[in-house]
Amino acid sequence: MANPEILDRISALLHSPDDTTVNTSMRLPVTLREAAALATEHLGVAPSTTAYTAQLLRSDIEAALLAAVLEAHYQEEPSDRPSLAEITLGVAEIDANPLARRPDLITKAAEEIVATHPEATPDEVLLWAEAQFVIRS
Amino acid sequence: MTMVILDNEAVQAILQPHHPKFRSVAARVEAARWRSANHTQVSLHVPATVQVEAGWDRTSPSAARLNRYPITISPLDASTADAAARLVTEHSVTPADAHIGVLCQKHATQGTRVIVLTSDPEDILRVANSAPVTALRIWL
Numbered sequence: 591m592a593n594p595e596i597l598d599r600i601s602a603l604l605h606s607p608d609d610t611t612v613n614t615s616m617r618l619p620v621t622l623r624e625a626a627a628l629a630t631e632h633l634g635v636a637p638s639t640t641a642y643t644a645q646l647l648r649s650d651i652e653a654a655l656l657a658a659v660l661e662a663h664y665q666e667e668p669s670d671r672p673s674l675a676e677i678t679l680g681v682a683e684i685d686a687n688p689l690a691r692r693p694d695l696i697t698k699a700a701e702e703i704v705a706t707h708p709e710a711t712p713d714e715v716l717l718w719a720e721a722q723f724v725i726r727s
Numbered sequence: 728m729t730m731v732i733l734d735n736e737a738v739q740a741i742l743q744p745h746h747p748k749f750r751s752v753a754a755r756v757e758a759a760r761w762r763s764a765n766h767t768q769v770s771l772h773v774p775a776t777v778q779v780e781a782g783w784d785r786t787s788p789s790a791a792r793l794n795r796y797p798i799t800i801s802p803l804d805a806s807t808a809d810a811a812a813r814l815v816t817e818h819s820v821t822p823a824d825a826h827i828g829v830l831c832q833k834h835a836t837q838g839t840r841v842i843v844l845t846s847d848p849e850d851i852l853r854v855a856n857s858a859p860v861t862a863l864r865i866w867l
Contacts (some may be wrong), residue, residue, distance in 0.1 A: 594795070601795050602794075649770070657760070661798075663792075667745070673770060676750070677757045681761055684840075714759050
């Protein structure tokens with residue numbers, strides 16, 4: 591588990607209104623730099639290569655921080671960790687999948703699939719639940 | 728890109744220790760992470776008015792855990808305030824829900840998937856004004 595003080599510091603830095611910039615001597619592969627420059631100029635991914643790099647760096651750090659903060663919470667409060675079935679239900683809701691209205695099927699599918707595949711993903715549970723639904727209807 | 732907007736109750740679920748709805752919020756955030764490419768393009772947002780409504784004072788020691796989350800506070804600038812005021816008048820919703828509605832209308836039309844974690848999906852869908860948002864109810 592990540593040190594909470596480190597998580598606090600990363601979060602504070604990300605939220606800081608200080609927009610002072612600094613030149614870096616980051617070394618990039620020449621090909622990657624050219625690809626980024628072309629993507630910026632022709633694909634409209636960002637106003638500039640610098641903005642593109644900063645945007646992706648922030649996004650990636652935020653993703654890692656979110657995962658670490660949630661994991662830290664689950665370590666402190668194990669009963670707060672959502673089950674595979676609960677996460678799958680959330681995925682079904684996001685997808686507007688009709689199974690979102692059948693949490694019983696999702697729960698059963700998650701139980702069945704985890705029995706033989708402990709590392710099953712929400713998509714695998716959804717697929718199994720859909721298959722079971724089709725077979726039974 | 729997936730933008731997850733938290734309403735007052737979702738903020739409370741993280742802010743208050745041992746909140747009974749934390750698990751529901753966490754399940755939806757994990758689901759949004761799963762649905763987002765490589766888990767890297769999910770961002771959490773709390774409108775400034777929701778922050779106020781929730782009593783989330785970032786300088787308070789009691790907010791330490793919530794402060795740790797990579798949450799962007801969406802400011803209430805002049806044009807957003809005008810648009811939110813119109814939604815309050817039209818739909819008789821709280822200023823916080825109206826602010827959420829303005830964000831939904833603004834971002835869901837730019838190719839961003841917008842998910843709102845809320846205690847009242849019906850209100851959110853009304854203020855979203857047909858913008859393609861997903862409003863997920865926080866269950867107990």
